[in-house]
Amino acid sequence: MTRPPKDDAWCTSLAGKTVERYKLDEYIGAGRIGYVYKAHLEEVPGVSRAVKCIFGDLKEGWEHELQKVMQLQVVESVVHFHHLGAAQISHGGRTRTCQFTVWDYIAPGQDLKRYLARVKKIPATFVFAVVETILRVLYQCERNGVSRHGDLHAGNILIGDDTNARLDDQLQLRDPIYVSDFGYGTSGAVMSPKDDYAGLAQIFNQMVSYVEYEKATPTDRQLLEAMKLTSGSYCVSRKAPSAEAR
Ligand SMILES: Nc1ncnc2c1ncn2[C@@H]1O[C@H](COP(=O)(O)OP(=O)(O)OP(=O)(O)O)[C@@H](O)[C@H]1O
Ligand SMILES: [Mg+2]
Structure with a gap:
């Protein structure tokens, strides 16, 4: 093609x-x-x-x-x-x-990659909100018979503007987060679907370097560290075993 x-x-x-x-x-x-x-x-x-x-x-x-x-x-x-x-x-x-x-149409037409490049700094709570949104969508996939998203990457996470801003747990306005562009692959299809949790770990890692640690609460920092460990071990455990390990 x-x-x-x-x-x-x-x-x-x-x-x-x-x-x-x-x-x-x-x-x-x-x-x-x-x-x-x-x-x-x-x-x-x-x-x-x-x-x-x-x-x-x-x-x-x-x-x-x-x-x-x-x-x-x-x-x-x-x-x-x-x-x-x-x-x-x-x-x-x-x-x-x-x-x-x-x-x-998710105004203003910006994905997570462009959003991070534009805002340069994000609160830890934004990272949690993105991860939570993706996990909620994956949960709904499972409930609705969709085997997986299959193409999770930062280009397929859209961040809306404040027209549709939502109130977060602290009643602060939060730019809305959307998941788009499900992959072509399905189980048993010609193209195998990309692993969603590897995609999520990659998205998390892309966001982490933008976090304003100075403004994060001790609990937020602890949570971020725990998530780093989980996403890191997930990435490592998904790699093909090395020659010595085999
Ligand atoms: N529904 C939408 N509403 C607003 N903007 C969008 C929408 N879908 C995509 N965009 C914007 O258009 C850009 C291109 O989207 P597109 O899905 O073609 O590319 P991508 O996600 O980077 O790559 P892929 O081909 O893997 O999906 C996105 O990065 C985003 O900024
Ligand atoms: Mg896309």
Whole structure:
């Protein structure tokens, strides 16, 4: 399968175009699979959706992602799926076919990686909130017959702005946290799913260096240390045994 490179100027300059009934308002970002735009239904201006445009063939097993997320359609903190389709887009004298999926738009379109790079410092409680959100979603996966997320990484954790801020246990406003983009892999499928707990440990490790330790309470620090040990041992225990160990 050939996929346009991430910096493909054509794919990133489609703002103003219409994909089926969705008007693309603003380019947000690209991942391994597609180009994400903030968009709205022409009949419903003022309500944004995220439209992911994919050019080229879909990867084998692509429907598993949608099956998984639809099984979680009323689960909190999951980015929900709304629609899929295919459309021709003409731009700059060139026409290409785009397969697209439509999702909740999580303003302002920032994933955990971008969030950390922007805020630079996070309270320990934010780390706990991210880990708790992911664990709650994984628990709901299990309850709803979804074998696993299958593609947990910081790019698939979205951090919303204060429009939908939630009150935390100390009644402080907390930027909302969402889990998106379930992996294509399922047990027994062509592509094996990525281990969710290894993904969670990686996300935890990425956040730890941003924590404001000076402001953390002794209990928060103890909890962070305990989580470091757990995530570290988890990563180590998942590595293939060394030659001597075998
Ligand atoms: N539903 C959404 N609402 C708002 N912004 C989003 C949404 N989905 C994705 N984004 C933004 O678009 C960027 C690209 O998303 P995309 O899922 O294509 O890439 P990725 O998660 O980095 O990689 P992957 O292909 O592994 O999922 C994200 O990093 C995020 O900033
Ligand atoms: Mg993603």
